[in-house]
Amino acid sequence: MALEEPLLAPRPSSERSSIRYAEEEDALLTGERTPRRESRRGWGFWREVGAFAWAIIATIIVIVLAVVYQHESAKGHHDSRNNWGPGGKPTGKRNLIFMVSDGMGPTSLSMTRSFRQHTEGLPIDDTLILDQHHIGTSRTRSSNSLVTDSAAGATAFSCGFKSYNEAISVLPDHSPCGTVLEAASLAGYKTGLVVTTRLTDATPACFVAHANLRRYEDSIAEQEAGEHPLGRVVDLMMGGGRCHFLPNTTDGSCRGDDRDLVEVASKNGFNYLQDRAGFDSLKGGSEAKLPLLGLFAGGDIPYEVDRRSQNDKYPSLEEMTRTALTTLSEATRDSEQGFFIMIEGSRIDHAGHGNDPVAQVHEVIAYDRAFAAVLEFLEKDSTPGVVVSTSDHETGGLSAARQLHKSYPEYLWLPGELGKAKHSSEYAYAKLKEYISGAGKDDHESKQRAYIRKTLLEEDLGITDATDDEVEILLHPDPQVSSDHVFADMLSRRAQIGWSTHGHSAVDVNIYASSSQDAWPLMGNHENIEIGHFLADYLDLDVAAVTKRLQSSSYWTASGEEAVDQEKYSWLGDPLGSKVRTEGLDTYHGDFRKRSIDECGCGGLH
Numbered sequence: 081m082a083l084e085e086p087l088l089a090p091r092p093s094s095e096r097s098s099i100r101y102a103e104e105e106d107a108l109l110t111g112e113r114t115p116r117r118e119s120r121r122g123w124g125f126w127r128e129v130g131a132f133a134w135a136i137i138a139t140i141i142v143i144v145l146a147v148v149y150q151h152e153s154a155k156g157h158h159d160s161r162n163n164w165g166p167g168g169k170p171t172g173k174r175n176l177i178f179m180v181s182d183g184m185g186p187t188s189l190s191m192t193r194s195f196r197q198h199t200e201g202l203p204i205d206d207t208l209i210l211d212q213h214h215i216g217t218s219r220t221r222s223s224n225s226l227v228t229d230s231a232a233g234a235t236a237f238s239c240g241f242k243s244y245n246e247a248i249s250v251l252p253d254h255s256p257c258g259t260v261l262e263a264a265s266l267a268g269y270k271t272g273l274v275v276t277t278r279l280t281d282a283t284p285a286c287f288v289a290h291a292n293l294r295r296y297e298d299s300i301a302e303q304e305a306g307e308h309p310l311g312r313v314v315d316l317m318m319g320g321g322r323c324h325f326l327p328n329t330t331d332g333s334c335r336g337d338d339r340d341l342v343e344v345a346s347k348n349g350f351n352y353l354q355d356r357a358g359f360d361s362l363k364g365g366s367e368a369k370l371p372l373l374g375l376f377a378g379g380d381i382p383y384e385v386d387r388r389s390q391n392d393k394y395p396s397l398e399e400m401t402r403t404a405l406t407t408l409s410e411a412t413r414d415s416e417q418g419f420f421i422m423i424e425g426s427r428i429d430h431a432g433h434g435n436d437p438v439a440q441v442h443e444v445i446a447y448d449r450a451f452a453a454v455l456e457f458l459e460k461d462s463t464p465g466v467v468v469s470t471s472d473h474e475t476g477g478l479s480a481a482r483q484l485h486k487s488y489p490e491y492l493w494l495p496g497e498l499g500k501a502k503h504s505s506e507y508a509y510a511k512l513k514e515y516i517s518g519a520g521k522d523d524h525e526s527k528q529r530a531y532i533r534k535t536l537l538e539e540d541l542g543i544t545d546a547t548d549d550e551v552e553i554l555l556h557p558d559p560q561v562s563s564d565h566v567f568a569d570m571l572s573r574r575a576q577i578g579w580s581t582h583g584h585s586a587v588d589v590n591i592y593a594s595s596s597q598d599a600w601p602l603m604g605n606h607e608n609i610e611i612g613h614f615l616a617d618y619l620d621l622d623v624a625a626v627t628k629r630l631q632s633s634s635y636w637t638a639s640g641e642e643a644v645d646q647e648k649y650s651w652l653g654d655p656l657g658s659k660v661r662t663e664g665l666d667t668y669h670g671d672f673r674k675r676s677i678d679e680c681g682c683g684g685l686h
């Protein structure tokens with residue numbers, strides 16, 4: 081049978097029998113004497129044995145050398161990647177800049193790159209600055225879903241743990257986890273947050289606050305203002321979200337109570353800035369004094385595509401970034417420790433939720449500019465540092481192609497159509513609402529149609545071929561479909577850009593860094609919590625000690641008093657009991673048939 085054939089090829093024949101040869105080989109390998117006939121051996125025999133022994137020894141030497149060489153070269157390779165000091169830890173004074181492009185997936189980059197090449201007449205090898213610093217990818221699932229939200233995503237970065245969607249730096253058992261920013265602050269670093277959304281929104285919140293649910297933004301504002309078990313932990317905050325800091329007796333408040341958090345922040349030392357003039361008074365950071373709280377919008381700062389024509393009202397992400405870096409650099413000039421800052425391109429995510437490709441390409445370009453500003457800072461600043469940039473997840477299931485008809489699709493998408501728009505769908509929708517309830521309220525419908533067609537579609541969005549049906553649905557909207565989604569879909573279809581959801585998706589997202597030598601642990605494909613581990617490791621922080629402190633600290637109330645009669649973690653807010661599944665994945669229960677827009681109740685979450 082074939083299986084019983086010898087596995088090794090037969091040896092070349094010699095003048096001696098192969099049986100004796102095999103016995104001798106055994107003896108050489110085992111050291112045992114070969115039972116052999118007592119007979120005289122000739123010179124030729126011993127010469128052969130010697131040659132054979134030498135061949136074996138030589139083979140062993142070659143193998144040993146090869147193994148040693150491989151080991152050494154692997155070690156050498158590792159060393160060249162690991163730029164960190166002895167003991168595998170970074171040494172010396174250093175700064176860490178962590179950037180989050182909320183909701184930016186790989187397709188956001190492709191779409192924006194092509195959009196920019198097309199609209200600015202650049203060559204096909206012209207890339208974004210980010211493209212030139214790509215070092216890896218991140219897997220984004222949370223503890224209770226393959227599709228994370230921003231809260232669980234940012235908790236992975238801030239605490240280095242997986243938690244459930246909606247968790248603001250609390251673990252699946254609803255206990256608080258220490259964050260890299262808190263640990264940095266306790267270790268003597270200056271700390272900062274720069275965002276384009278509300279400062280109480282999930283991503284910034286996860287670095288400085290703890291809450292069982294992201295919607296407890298009033299409590300998050302309190303913690304940011306310094307009502308925190310560890311006291312004030314953040315030195316610089318810039319972004320939107322003023323409404324959660326103003327008492328509900330004030331215009332522009334969205335708080336549920338009449339507490340004045342601006343006053344609380346001021347009492348805790350914050351210098352408060354509330355508008356563009358306040359921002360400009362910082363003179364790029366040279367006039368800034370820490371701690372600093374800059375709330376430059378009631379809610380979110382407008383999308384870049386809309387902000388650029390209101391530059392006198394709102395600073396850009398790049399401006400805030402440059403000012404914050406200068407401020408923190410100056411503030412740490414003579415200290416032993418540098419700074420940690422989290423900078424977020426927050427609204428890339430919102431453009432994804434809105435399925436608005438125009439808003440998104442401008443958000444990504446604005447983020448790329450901020451990233452370039454950080455690189456420039458790192459190059460010029462005398463303190464070494466690193467910037468790591470990643471996303472918490474992708475939003476929208478964006479696709480740079482779209483089948484519009486039943487017939488087989490064309491292979492293309494049309495960036496020029498996005499270039500015609502001057503504003504976002506959000507902007508056009510706000511203008512439509514204002515017109516319909518204000519100036520145009522009593523207009524004849526034909527005049528209202530003309531306003532929609534001329535002003536909103538042609539002038540603002542660059543759509544010159546709207547059908548009567550499209551105009552009609554904007555004038556008499558389907559109650560289940562918000563009109564900003566109609567505007568966004570009109571833009572997307574014309575550019576042949578596809579979206580699979582108004583929510584998030586599970587695709588891996590990119591990791592970027594100023595230098596793969598400094599950020600070597602993040603090269604390749606990683607779980608998102610490893611990014612959190614990197615942040616703590618780079619600054620050599622003991623985040624676990626902060627967790628211990630938060631979990632064992634006396635029962636804590638908003639005013640900082642001990643409250644022995646309260647439940648231990650009541651300051652984290654109601655976990656909403658059994659409604660929140662914090663671990664394990666949901667399973668199929670026929671949702672595709674029964675789920676309607678009314679049942680979902682998930683519209684407001686990002």
Ligand SMILES: *[C@@H]1O[C@H](CO)[C@@H](O)[C@H](O)[C@H]1NC(C)=O
Nearest residue numbers: 327328329335336337338339
């Ligand atoms: C304002 O806050 C107070 C408590 O601080 C509360 O009783 C009241 O209902 C709030 N009003 C609104 C409109 O939210």
Ligand SMILES: [Zn+2]
Nearest residue numbers: 182183230472
């Ligand atoms: Zn997000």
Ligand SMILES: [Zn+2]
Nearest residue numbers: 183429475686
């Ligand atoms: Zn989102």
